[in-house]
Amino acid sequence: MNWLTNFVRPKLRALVNRKSVPENLWDKCPNCSQLIFHRELETNLYVCPHCNHHMRLSAEKRLKLLFDGGDYHRIELPKAPADPLRFRDQKRYADRLRDARARSKEDDAIAVAHGTVGGIPVVVAALDFGFMGGSMGMAVGSGIVAAARLAVTQLAPLIVIPASGGARMQEGALSLMQMPRTVVAVQEVKEAGLPYIVVLADPTTGGVTASFAMLGDLHIAETGAMIGFAGARVIEQTVRETLPEGFQRAEYLLEHGMVDIVVTRRALRDTLARVLSLLLRREPTPDLLEPPRTERLPAGRRPPEDNAHVALPDDTPGA
Amino acid sequence: MKNFLDFEKPIAELEGKIEELRHLSGEGDFNIADEVSKLQDKTEKLLRQTYQKLTPWQKVQVARHPDRPHFNDYVAALIEDFTPVAGDRCFADDKAILGGMGRFRGYSCVIIGQEKGADTGERVAHNFGMARPEGYRKARRLMELADRFSLPVISLVDTPGAYPGVGAEERGQAEAIARCIDTGLGIRVPLLSVIIGEGGSGGAIAIATGDVVMMLEHSIYSVISPEGCASILWRSAEQTQVAAEALRLTAQDLLGLGLIDRVLPEPLGGAHRDPVETIGRLGDALESELKRLIVQDGGLLRRRRRDKFLEMGKQVTP
Secondary structure (H helix, E strand, C coil), X not given: CHHHHHHHHHHHHHHHHHHCCCHHHEEXXXXXXXXXXXXXXXXXXXXXXXXXXECCCCHHHHHHHHCHHHCEEECCCCCCCXXXXXXXXXXXXXXXXXXXXXXXXXXXXXXXXXXXXXXXEEEEEEECCCCHHHCECHHHHHHHHHHHHHHHHHCCCEEXXXXXXXXXXXXXXXXXXXXXXXXXXXXXXXXXXXXXXXXXXXXXXHHHHCCHXXXXXXXXXXXXXXXXXXXXXXXXXXXXXXXXXXXXXXXXXXXXXXXXXXXXXXXXXXXXXXXXXXXXXCCCCCCCCCCCHHHCCCCCCXXXXXXXXXXXXXXXXXX | XXXXXXXXXXXXXXXXXXXXXXXXXXXXXXXXHHHHHHHHHHHHHHHHHHHHXXXXXXXXXXXXXXXXXXXXXXXXXXXXXXXXXXCCCCCCCCCCEEEEEEEECCEEEEEEEECCCCCHHHHHHCHHHCCCHHHHHHHHHHHHHHHHCCCCEEEEEEECCCCCCHHHHHCCXXXXXXXXXXXXXXXXXXXXXXXXXXXXXXXXXCCCCCCEEEEECCCEXXXXXXXXXXXHHHCCHHHHHHHHHHCCCEHHHHHHCCCCCEEECCCCCCHHXXXXXXXXXXXXXXXXXXXXXXXXXXXXXXXXXHHHHHHCCCCCCC
16 A cells, blocks of 8 residues: 555656646636637737737736847836835735735836837836736836936937826825826936837826826827726716727727827837837838947937927927 | 814804804893803814814815815905916816916916816806816916916916816826926926815826925825725725825825925914915915025026926835
8 A cells, every 4th residue: 555655646646747737828818708828829929819909918028029039138226115104905005015026026017128129229118017007106106217317328219118007096195296206207308309109008097197108209009008097987987978989998099199109019119110210310220130339329419300290309498 | 154064063063152142142241242252262272172183084174175265266365467368279268277377466477276166156167176188288388378488387276186077088188187297397487386275186286396385284185085095995985084094195294205395374273264364374475485486597496396306205214
């Protein structure tokens, strides 16, 4: 018996377990509920091959998909005061933060990196909806400020990819003050004559939309992304009527003049590379070609006057 | 008929008694006069006690008090030659945000603010102080006008928040607020902001990016209404009072967090008890700050204003 229980049974178990299918090989599309093989999903940039639903991405995945060759350098962000108000709802904010950090292996809902997109050196700040709904507190605000400063130092365009439910209530009025804070950050980038491009990802709402996310020289939205100020439920309760078809979706905003371009995730990088090369008057660079550092923007360069409709220097009175 | 808040009931009862006694009293009725003055002392003591230790939720109620002075009251008392402007030059004139030019204690200035309205009809006309994009675009226009002619800007904040509606979203509520913040942080003239009642979230900060931001003693300033916060984080409307506490939305909290510059004391029993005194005090505070700011270089003002907002929250320790 001993030989059987101690030796044979574990061997058999190991054999059987190895053959069993790991659960995470298949992902379910949250939109159409179809099962998608994980590798197919990855090569399809986390877009459902059945219904074209663009799934939400972690900040890290976002960076990997956007930069040339998935190559980039993340910068360390300043530490924000943890739980400044000692906020407690049904759960302590400190605990919520700890859980979110453990789950995501990230400090907060933002990642900032630099690298090249279509050969053009850029700084990218990506928000992570998976981290407490991508909400903006001190940490996210400081991340945007850090990204802006890095862009100015490197004389590189700034690309921000919001994906956020809005302000982080658990930081009270401190989170509200991230609205002006991030707006100042955007002003610094624009005043340095650098392009500031916003890539609106699903979802972008609340105080994030009403600050840095709506101040881009260009607004590019991922197809189907929910973008708005007030939540659909709040609006429905206020106006007591059903909302129009496609309300607050990227295509709807395009129709109403709030975004410039709606793209699929697959076309996003090329679109960014194209608009940046146009704004910076660069030769279209072949993809994935890292230019020498000397090719970066000369210091203090401003957009030419005849391009003023694209990037108006906002220190012009009456601009 | 006066409006009393729930926690003001004992005060209301005392005042009711005083009224009754006064009604009864004939000429030279010393006993009654004595009694009245006793009751008045008692009322004052009670008011002092109550208003010294208002809970955050009570402050929310005071901040929303219908008899509290509103934008139009301040303008009527403080601004001479007030000349309102209308419209955003795009779509409409939003009456939730009012503004124009005028003379404040001798200074030509631009004044902007949300108006909640004094009675039901007015409240509807002003959409309860909840602005649509047009309101923020009008505010922006006014700030740019002030910048062009080197006029200081006074903004009086009193709003539950920006209006959540289909049209507002379609016409770019978020963009309008973002641009308004952008402009407020970009102008080269003094911007003085006072939260006079309710500072509701993005709809408030849109016009509150001042060189100096002041709050009346019992006003509130919050990222979300306590009702909204309770329903989202507690999933229960009954937790509104708890949410009001957790959000740290009182003037005293914001001063402690370094998010505003100054708290302006209200008369005993709140601004609604003595609007004239409240408005006068606010005027004095505005005048002293304006005198200090108006002599400063515009570029320097702007840089300091932006630095102030950039630095916010950095020194906060739990």
